[in-house]
Amino acid sequence: MKKVLEITLGIVTSIGGFLEVGSLATSVQAGAAFGFQLIWAIVLGTICLIFLVEMSGRLAAVSKQTLAGAMRDRFGYPFFLIPLVAMSALGLLVLASELGGLSLALQLLTGISFPWWAPLGAFAAWLLLWKGTFGIIEKGASLLGLITLVFVYAAFRMHPAWSLVASGIRPSMPKHESMHYWFIAVSIMGASIAPYLLYFYSAGAVEDKWNETDVAVNRVSATLGMSFGGLLSIAVLIVAALVFVPRGIRIERFDQIALMLTPVMGRAGFVVFACALGIACFGAMLEIALSVAYMAAQGFGWKWSEDARPRDAARFSLVYTATLVGGCLIVVIGVDPLAITLLSMALTAALLPVAIVPFLILMNDAHFVGQHRNGWFSNTVVCAIVGLAFVLAVVSIPLELLGS
Amino acid sequence: MRNINVELLLDREVKDASGRRAGRIEEVRARKEGDEIIVEAYHLGPEALLERLAAPVFRLSLFRALGLHKHAHGRRVRWDQLDLSDPERPVLRCTVDELQKLVR
Amino acid sequence: MDIAVVRDLLDKQLVDREGEALGRVDGIIMAYSADAPPRITHFELGAQTLARRLPRPFRGALSALARRLTPRGDDPYRIEVGRIVQLGRTIKIDIDGTRSAARKTELWIRDHVIAHIPGS
Numbered sequence: 001m002k003k004v005l006e007i008t009l010g011i012v013t014s015i016g017g018f019l020e021v022g023s024l025a026t027s028v029q030a031g032a033a034f035g036f037q038l039i040w041a042i043v044l045g046t047i048c049l050i051f052l053v054e055m056s057g058r059l060a061a062v063s064k065q066t067l068a069g070a071m072r073d074r075f076g077y078p079f080f081l082i083p084l085v086a087m088s089a090l091g092l093l094v095l096a097s098e099l100g101g102l103s104l105a106l107q108l109l110t111g112i113s114f115p116w117w118a119p120l121g122a123f124a125a126w127l128l129l130w131k132g133t134f135g136i137i138e139k140g141a142s143l144l145g146l147i148t149l150v151f152v153y154a155a156f157r158m159h160p161a162w163s164l165v166a167s168g169i170r171p172s173m174p175k176h177e178s179m180h181y182w183f184i185a186v187s188i189m190g191a192s193i194a195p196y197l198l199y200f201y202s203a204g205a206v207e208d209k210w211n212e213t214d215v216a217v218n219r220v221s222a223t224l225g226m227s228f229g230g231l232l233s234i235a236v237l238i239v240a241a242l243v244f245v246p247r248g249i250r251i252e253r254f255d256q257i258a259l260m261l262t263p264v265m266g267r268a269g270f271v272v273f274a275c276a277l278g279i280a281c282f283g284a285m286l287e288i289a290l291s292v293a294y295m296a297a298q299g300f301g302w303k304w305s306e307d308a309r310p311r312d313a314a315r316f317s318l319v320y321t322a323t324l325v326g327g328c329l330i331v332v333i334g335v336d337p338l339a340i341t342l343l344s345m346a347l348t349a350a351l352l353p354v355a356i357v358p359f360l361i362l363m364n365d366a367h368f369v370g371q372h373r374n375g376w377f378s379n380t381v382v383c384a385i386v387g388l389a390f391v392l393a394v395v396s397i398p399l400e401l402l403g404s
Numbered sequence: 405m406r407n408i409n410v411e412l413l414l415d416r417e418v419k420d421a422s423g424r425r426a427g428r429i430e431e432v433r434a435r436k437e438g439d440e441i442i443v444e445a446y447h448l449g450p451e452a453l454l455e456r457l458a459a460p461v462f463r464l465s466l467f468r469a470l471g472l473h474k475h476a477h478g479r480r481v482r483w484d485q486l487d488l489s490d491p492e493r494p495v496l497r498c499t500v501d502e503l504q505k506l507v508r
Numbered sequence: 509m510d511i512a513v514v515r516d517l518l519d520k521q522l523v524d525r526e527g528e529a530l531g532r533v534d535g536i537i538m539a540y541s542a543d544a545p546p547r548i549t550h551f552e553l554g555a556q557t558l559a560r561r562l563p564r565p566f567r568g569a570l571s572a573l574a575r576r577l578t579p580r581g582d583d584p585y586r587i588e589v590g591r592i593v594q595l596g597r598t599i600k601i602d603i604d605g606t607r608s609a610a611r612k613t614e615l616w617i618r619d620h621v622i623a624h625i626p627g628s
Contacts, residue, residue: 064597069521072532076519077411077561131627301521301532301553302614310628314618317628367515409552410536411518411561432513432538434548439590441511441548443538483545491540 005208019148019232020284021101022094022191024277025341027233028260030184031240032251033177036160039168039234041185045192046230048385050223051378052356055363056198057218060205063368067202068298070362080299086354088323091196091292093344095327098281098288100254100337105278108258109271122328125285129320134207134306141283147276148232154264155235158242165238182392183400187342189389190349192230196291198359203294207305215372239264254338285324293320346400350393352386408491418448418486420496426503427479429494446486447506448479478506511595513548521598522551522587524605531611533599534558537586551599554584555613585612 030038056067063070072080103117128137174181210218243260244251251257261269290306297304297316310317331337360382363374410432418426427448434443481503487495496503511517513536522530535552559571587601594600605611622628 065521072519073521076514077534077558078563080519130625301529303529310622310625311618314614314622317622318617405539405541407549408538408540408546409557409560410513410538410548411534411557414514431515434511434513436509436511436595439592441513441589443513443546443548487542488540488546489542 019145019151019229019236020280021098021277021337021341022194022284022345023188023229023233024101024236024280025254025257025338026184026187026191026345027236028240028244028257029251029342030188031237031242032244032249033184034174034181035241035245036165036168036238037172037174038181038185038188039165039237040171041188042192042230042233042237043169044171044385044388045189046226046233048189048382048389049193049197049230050226051382052193052198052359053201053226054219054222055359055374055378055382056202057205057210057222058215058372059362059369060202061210061214061218062212062370062372064206064211065368066206066294066298067199067359067362068295070368071358072299072301074362074365074368075358083354083358084295084299086351087195087199087295088292090344090348090351091288092323092326092330093340093347094194094196095285095288095292095323096330096335097337097341097344098284099327099331100335100340101281102278102285103331104254104258104337105274105281108255108274109278118328118331121282121285122324125282125289126321126324129286129289129306129324130310130317132306134204137286137306138204141286144279145283147272148280150261150265150272150276151232151235151239154261154269155238157264158239160238160242179396179399179403183342183346183396186349186389186392186396187345188233189385190345190347190352190393192233193352193386193389194348195352195355196288198355199291199294200287203290203298203304207307212372252338285327289320289323289327292323293317343397346393346397349389350397353390356382356386406489408488413488413491413494416492416494418446418481418494418496420498420500422499424500426481426496426500430478443483445483446481448481448503480504480506509595516595517548517551517599522553523598523600524603525593525600526605527600528605530601530603530605535561535584548589550586550588552584552586557584 027042030041059070060066065073068084071083099118099121102121106117106121107113205214205218239260240251240257243249243263249256258270258273261273263269265272293316294304296302296319297313300315302315303313304316305313330340360374360379362368364379366373413429413432415428415430417428420426429446430449431447432443433445433447434441436442479500481496485496485498485503487497518533518536520533522533524530531553533551534554535557536548537550537552538546539549540546555573556571559567559573562570587603591602592599593602
């Protein structure tokens with residue numbers, strides 16, 4: 001029974017954390033502009049994420065420490081501030097884009113113009129964290145998140161040429177708009193390899209008191225869960241390619257993607273899309289706010305349980321509250337949600353080494369993980385993909401910013 | 405007798421009386437006896453390369469964090485070989501050569 | 509028992525008798541005299557201790573900020589080493605965490621911020 005619940009943790013983290021506004025926007029952009037060509041970026045990102053999430057669970061199970069706690073432990077105090085500040089700033093940006101996505105979803109459903117939805121959405125997320133328990137959030141997010149399966153349904157219903165889809169798995173050079181191609185590729189990888197997922201996953205594993213016997217199940221859970229998320233993104237890309245490319249539509253505004261399910265589902269497709277977007281973004285908001293709070297609390301040694309009442313984990317609760325308020329402010333100021341989404345995804349890719357290099361060092365340190373150290377294969381795969389993402393990001397972000 | 409913050413000793417350069425550099429403090433070895441923790445020795449890490457880079461404290465932590473120091477030679481300083489009357493300028497009570505080398 | 513102070517004590521998580529989080533070892537006090545082996549006497553916790561560990565350029569500004577944020581600007585909190593119950597992945601201290609001054613900041617935030625929000 002416990003094993004089933006653990007696998008659920010993996011899938012929940014995946015739904016709440018994988019198909020959210022970042023992977024949605026980047027997959028749609030990729031499909032609309034380049035057809036099936038960028039599927040390889042989703043595949044690479046997903047593979048890397050599987051390795052990282054598995055490592056995160058293994059670290060928690062064997063060392064009984066969360067990722068953030070282990071980082072403070074191993075690298076000491078001034079150094080810990082670097083990933084803490086970088087990931088918190090990034091988390092704030094990504095949270096703002098999720099809130100923007102949620103606001104858009106509510107706007108689509110009600111027709112009411114969107115800046116007003118942001119404070120409401122942030123408040124709803126805060127209320128759930130304030131009063132809810134980890135269990136409720138897990139189960140709720142996983143049940144509601146199943147609605148994102150509609151993209152898989154739509155992808156099949158549209159009968160793509162599957163051989164063409166398969167050819168997209170092989171990396172290929174762009175035939176037009178090279179800079180935009182690589183920028184989207186980088187954004188996809190940043191959307192897939194979201195560091196906040198790692199902090200969230202390891203905190204959940206420690207709270208569920210995993211131990212060494214859970215290492216094998218964790219491998220299954222991470223693989224299934226993250227693959228599921230990757231397939232969802234690919235489905236979104238396929239639908240976008242089949243809907244937007246034949247019509248020659250360039251995606252420049254968020255609300256353009258709202259119609260992507262209507263060819264398959266008619267008017268209902270509009271409503272379903274809005275619901276799926278809203279639910280996925282809401283789930284991601286909860287995870288991001290918690291991840292930022294986990295990192296601070298675990299790094300500084302405060303009490304950090306989500307199950308505890310706020311008054312029993314005061315500083316922890318304060319941090320996730322402040323994070324939600326901060327994200328809300330960014331949206332309310334009126335920053336363009338699509339732009340901030342794509343940019344924060346690309347920035348994530350650029351900042352990956354800051355989070356991942358210390359993580360890799362931990363996973364190779366017998367003092368922490370004993371005999372469950374990383375093999376050369378895990379190290380190589382992660383280094384290669386993160387290195388690739390970083391190089392692409394550093395090259396393409398400035399050029400994309402200059403170009404636009 | 406004075407109180408010294410151990411965490412502030414980290415990465416401080418240790419020299420002998422003639423000004424020769426011995427290394428930077430990277431670990432303090434102690435033993436627990438009942439309720440007491442008694443310091444036995446300090447471990448110094450390599451400094452030559454870093455010295456020339458004039459690395460600020462931050463980058464030294466990174467060097468240590470990367471675990472690279474484990475493959476370099478260090479030196480062991482017994483508690484009685486180090487004069488901490490000025491904690492910001494630790495001085496050896498012996499010469500650098502008299503220190504025990506650490507092979508890791 | 510052999511201890512590597514930096515690896516095994518510094519920055520480690522502290523827990524109380526019940527296993528509840530007390531904070532992390534932000535600093536370690538050593539009693540030094542020229543003619544006897546130095547002894548580790550206290551663990552030190554707090555924002556001021558952390559601020560002093562930063563590189564020189566950042567130290568001044570953050571130290572002032574830390575003093576401002578600490579309730580009533582008290583000295584950093586110290587725990588005698590004699591109170592250690594167990595050394596391991598975490599350091600267990602013989603303290604009743606609910607009454608300990610180590611939780612001063614936590615309690616201050618609880619009483620002045622969190623308590624004013626309904627449903628806490």
